[in-house]
Amino acid sequence: MSWNTYSIDDRKLTVITGLAIVLIIVSLYIQSKLVLFLSIFILTVLSCNQFYLKRVGKQLFFENIAEKHRYFVNDKGQWTITIRNEGYPILNAKLKIYFDQCVIPEGKTLEPNLSLNEISLRFSIFARQTKQIIVPFSANRRGIAQIHKLEFRIPSLLGFGETVLESKWYLNQLAVVYPEPIPVKGLKEQLSVHQGIYSAPSSYYEDRLGPTGTRNYISSDSFNRIHWKASARKQELQTMIYEKISEKGWMIALNISDGHSITGNLEKLLSSITEMAYFAYKNQIPFSLCINVRTAGSTPFLYLPKGEGKEHLQTVLETIASISSQNISLPYEQMLSFYSKHLEYQPIFIHAGIRRDDTNRLLLNLSNKGGKLFNLKIEEDHGLLSELDIHHERRALLC
CATH class of the missing domain: 2.60.40.3670 (Immunoglobulin-like)
Known part of the structure; x- marks a missing residue:
């Protein structure tokens, strides 16, 4: 291990050294061997003292x-x-x-x-x-x-x-x-039923990449669902069967900024997100996390790709633990713009933190792509998760 080393000298040392030199001169003048011996002894001891200070700690x-x-x-x-x-x-x-x-x-x-x-x-x-x-x-x-x-x-x-x-x-x-969670009201009611890649016993959505089988055609079936090769084999129309799927993916986006400073609700927001992370882990809901803390690399902010399970939860908790008021923030709108252009899209987008008009416009663009928006806000000692309707908010402001 390397050290920065410096010495602090005592002013008394300079005075004693000067006095010893004066005694040597005096001893030579009065021809006193005792005074000469004492003065040389003092100088020798002081030299050993300085030598020790220069060498100690080197190894x-x-x-x-x-x-x-x-x-x-x-x-x-x-x-x-x-x-x-x-x-x-x-x-x-x-x-x-x-x-x-x-x-x-x-x-x-x-x-x-x-x-x-x-x-x-x-x-x-x-x-x-x-x-x-x-x-x-x-x-x-x-x-x-x-x-x-x-x-x-x-x-x-x-x-x-x-x-x-x-x-x-x-x-x-x-x-x-690790951060401590706080209760988040409305969390249990916000499970997604949007289209995705996860098998589900019943869903409005299907995996169109490949059929799992066929059945006899009925009049209510769409014409483009007919499996022509199977129909030719069986000499009657066959309808393709697709696997039922649903999506449980969340994107949690945290804005730590409040103007040019860090939001005063930072700790409660992080504790609320911690509670959501535990909830997602217990219910096997994959989720990703964006925080507008400036970082180096191809993604200029803290980003954890979608994942689930114990390892993902641990990574999320460590990431939340690393956030501090000393972090340099990235403009939240810049993070949202980057997300919409470059990152994996999730059907449920959860915003946390301060929102401005520019933020609302970007969130509205995400909503227009078919995503569902939610807002996480802090109320006293708990978080509140609610569906975000920007159009409704604007109408309320106009009234």
Whole structure:
């Protein structure tokens, strides 16, 4: 592990060094061997002190192992940091650990810090020794916690000055704290019955890519459903039978913006989407997720393709956990435009967050393609999912 290293000198050291040099001059003038010996001894000790400060920590290492652990709120966990010293011994140093505030250390006193949790430990390690530092914590709130920095403050042998070591990079141990769901009213009533690829015992829609069989023609059958080859074989008209199918696909689109800032309902919106993700998992409903957080790549925002099952749910929860007020947002209308042109279309589109007139126009275009629109909004301590009728909203505003 590489460190940023710098030394902090004590002003007393400069004064003592200057005094020792003056004593050497005085000892030569008065021809005193005792004073000369004492002054040289002081300079030697001070030189050893400075040599120690420059060399200590040069061979201090720890294993930056990549680990990811997942927690629910109030779960217990810990970070394990293994330190190995191949250089000079370190005595009575102060170790500071900085990490995200979605976890809280247990049994440690927190230092005041606006953006990160900070704890201090006393640390000593001898040459060619390995030590483990255990940092127990409790999951506090949704988010991804990581140790941002280790800082060693190593005092000199005489107590004059110190050497400071700061880790150059974040530690690779991650603690993912899943979001907590909140109730969403209206969710159970919004199952889709639109056309799609999933088999259904009864549906208005059929898979026209290939018939599953034939039956005798009846007068109410459409003429274009006649299977001419089968009819020729059996010498009577045969009607093609297609598999009944339905679609359960959802697209959940979250707008985290409110003008030029992040919406104040971010946490409740994310908790509502968490509840919807659990509901979709239990009812085997495939869904995709779009969030207008700017990312690099061919898709310029957070996008999870349609999926279902436990792995998809875990990916969704981790994605939601990663959202923070520090994220840079993409204009929501730009995300909707990209979705309509490039991404897989879903028959049910669920909007969450702030809507403007430009947003409504784009949502109306999605509705005109045959999709069904729903709106997720926050009411006190729960979410409310309702069908979105933009035409009705406009008429109400005009009245």
